[in-house]
Amino acid sequence: MNSGSCNxxxxxxxxxxxxxxDAEQLGVLLQGSPRHADILCITGPxxxxxxxxxxxxxxxxxxxxxxVAIGSCPASTNVFIDSRTLDGPLSRVIPVDVFVPxxxxxxxxxIAGVAKAASILAERAAQNPAPKTxxxxxxxxxxxxxxxxxxx
Amino acid sequence: xxxxxxxxxxxxxxxxxxxAVPAAWFFLWVERKAVAxxxxxxxxxxMQPFYDFVKLLGKQTPPRSGAGGLLMxxxxxxxxxxxxxxxxxxxxxxxxxxxxxxxxxxxxxxxxPSMCIIAAGFSSRSIFGEIGSAREAVLSVSYxxxxxxxxxxxxxxxxxxxxxxxxxxxxxxxxxxxxxxILVCLPAKLHLNPFSLPNAEQEIYSxxxxxxxxxxxxxWELSHGLEWVAATGxxxxxxxxxxxxxxxxxxVFVALSFVIVLMLSVVAAATARIQIxxxxxxxxxxxxxxAVLAISSALFMRLRS
Numbered sequence: 516m517n518s519g520s521c522n523x524x525x526x527x528x529x530x531x532x533x534x535x536x537d538a539e540q541l542g543v544l545l546q547g548s549p550r551h552a553d554i555l556c557i558t559g560p561x562x563x564x565x566x567x568x569x570x571x572x573x574x575x576x577x578x579x580x581x582x583v584a585i586g587s588c589p590a591s592t593n594v595f596i597d598s599r600t601l602d603g604p605l606s607r608v609i610p611v612d613v614f615v616p617x618x619x620x621x622x623x624x625x626i627a628g629v630a631k632a633a634s635i636l637a638e639r640a641a642q643n644p645a646p647k648t649x650x651x652x653x654x655x656x657x658x659x660x661x662x663x664x665x666x667x
Numbered sequence: 668x669x670x671x672x673x674x675x676x677x678x679x680x681x682x683x684x685x686x687a688v689p690a691a692w693f694f695l696w697v698e699r700k701a702v703a704x705x706x707x708x709x710x711x712x713x714m715q716p717f718y719d720f721v722k723l724l725g726k727q728t729p730p731r732s733g734a735g736g737l738l739m740x741x742x743x744x745x746x747x748x749x750x751x752x753x754x755x756x757x758x759x760x761x762x763x764x765x766x767x768x769x770x771x772x773x774x775x776x777x778x779x780p781s782m783c784i785i786a787a788g789f790s791s792r793s794i795f796g797e798i799g800s801a802r803e804a805v806l807s808v809s810y811x812x813x814x815x816x817x818x819x820x821x822x823x824x825x826x827x828x829x830x831x832x833x834x835x836x837x838x839x840x841x842x843x844x845x846x847x848x849i850l851v852c853l854p855a856k857l858h859l860n861p862f863s864l865p866n867a868e869q870e871i872y873s874x875x876x877x878x879x880x881x882x883x884x885x886x887w888e889l890s891h892g893l894e895w896v897a898a899t900g901x902x903x904x905x906x907x908x909x910x911x912x913x914x915x916x917x918x919v920f921v922a923l924s925f926v927i928v929l930m931l932s933v934v935a936a937a938t939a940r941i942q943i944x945x946x947x948x949x950x951x952x953x954x955x956x957x958a959v960l961a962i963s964s965a966l967f968m969r970l971r972s
Contacts, residue, residue, distance in 0.1 A: 534706055534707040534708045537703070537708040537709050537710075539699070539703060539708060539709075539710060539711050540708070540709040540710060540711065540712070541712075542711050542712060542715045542718060542719070546873075547868045547869075547872030547873060547877075548795075548872040548873050548876070548877040548878075550729065550877065550878055550879060550880040550884075551873060551876075551879075551880065551884060553722070553726075575729075577726050577727040577728060577729060577880040577881055578726070578727045579725075579726065579727075640725055
């Protein structure tokens with residue numbers, strides 16, 4: 516999901532699905548609907564306008580779930596640091612599991628980050644089996660477009 | 668043998684659930700792998716559809732309440748049950764006895780999952796689900812005419828609707844015309860390119876499935892896989908020569924299904940999605956003539972004989 520990024524990381528995220536890097540050989544699929552996703556990849560420094568959308572999409576992903584911050588922007592807000600239009604870095608808005616640094620990070624680094632998130636996800640699922648339904652706080656589905664969810 | 672036991676064995680063991688569920692995962696993998704290879708990628712690991720299924724079973728589902736929520740839970744289960752029933756009806760083994768359904772029942776069971784998909788999209792009340800359901804409805808109206816005409820032409824040329832009898836009769840040239848017409852309908856029935864309109868992921872996310880998560884989504888995946896087995900199995904049983912030895916019949920059935928899956932995947936990888944009006948035109952203008960030809964010649968042959 517793009518939270519105000521310059522689109523550089525998004526292009527690298529797509530590149531990790533192309534024949535050269537082929538994330539599907541690890542079983543990773545790009546999912547359009549947050550409901551189908553396990554791992555939420557977020558790019559961008561989380562602008563004030565995007566923060567609410569980030570929370571909504573995070574709540575729409577059903578647990579157990581993991582979040583990967585792609586690039587330097589969601590980790591530290593990068594060159595936009597101290598901007599008054601930002602709510603970031605990302606860890607102030609939602610809990611982050613894996614940071615993939617770089618501006619932009621290389622596709623192989625992104626795949627490594629997603630694979631690490633998958634192993635965190637597996638541990639989390641093994642430690643506390645999820646209750647049957649998500650908590651009521653999960654927002655009702657709406658038409659928020661979400662791109663860039665990986666699903667393993 | 669006791670007919671009840673035979674019927675149960677067909678539904679639960681072969682070609683029923685015990686065979687069909689692993690076959691469904693295998694066919695889903697073959698499709699993903701074939702598409703990946705065609706695109707120059709390596710593709711998913713062998714066990715991936717099974718892993719995905721287990722993973723989805725362990726996930727949470729969004730809270731649902733009221734009659735709408737109940738319906739949303741029910742649709743995937745109905746779809747799985749009817750697809751499994753369709754697979755169980757396939758006359759794979761020669762003269763196995765038990766419950767012998769006919770072609771009409773098989774068609775109804777094959778059609779039920781797509782009805783469930785339409786209903787599921789509308790009951791999810793998501794805009795993407797509704798668009799996907801509308802597309803699925805239009806698609807099913809367009810390909811089903813051809814599909815049904817092809818089936819009727821086969822039945823008319825062989826003078827029977829009974830599946831066992833159809834599988835045993837030697838194939839006439841007219842039957843091949845019918846099988847070809849069914850093959851043309853399969854990409855639309857299985858939502859593959861170039862007719863992957865209801866689940867067009869670049870346009871409407873997952874269409875009717877957008878709001879589903881966790882175990883419910885796992886059931887949809889399973890019903891989709893079982894639809895693969897049933898639809899390819901229908902063509903395989905119609906195209907296969909009659910073999911009296913049961914293990915050879917089973918082997919030919921599996922091999923033919925595999926070849927059809929491979930063929931459909933290659934077509935899916937080699938084509939792009941076409942628009943809904945082009946799809947309807949394709950089935951109503953180009954393929955319908957073909958199906959009408961098949962059925963009229965079948966009826967003509969019947970009148971002469």
